[in-house]
Amino acid sequence: MSDHKASCVHCGRTSEQVPLLSITFQSDQYWICPQHLPVLIHKPQMLVGKLPGVENLKAEGHDHH
Numbered sequence: 172m173s174d175h176k177a178s179c180v181h182c183g184r185t186s187e188q189v190p191l192l193s194i195t196f197q198s199d200q201y202w203i204c205p206q207h208l209p210v211l212i213h214k215p216q217m218l219v220g221k222l223p224g225v226e227n228l229k230a231e232g233h234d235h236h
């Protein structure tokens with residue numbers, strides 16, 4: 172990834188458009204906007220392909236069996 176400009180891993184908006192939260196994951200730094208932070212917490216699988224290694228995360232809490 173050559174373009175390391177801060178942008179939300181989900182929607183791609185930059186810190187000029189929305190506040191961005193910095194996250195560090197596997198020694199790399201990423202950014203996510205507050206609107207999509209719940210996606211990271213509750214539906215990390217939606218970020219597969221955007222956040223390398225995110226498939227190793229498990230959605231928190233409520234398992235419906």
Ligand SMILES: [Zn+2]
Nearest residue numbers: 179182204207
């Ligand atoms: Zn976003």
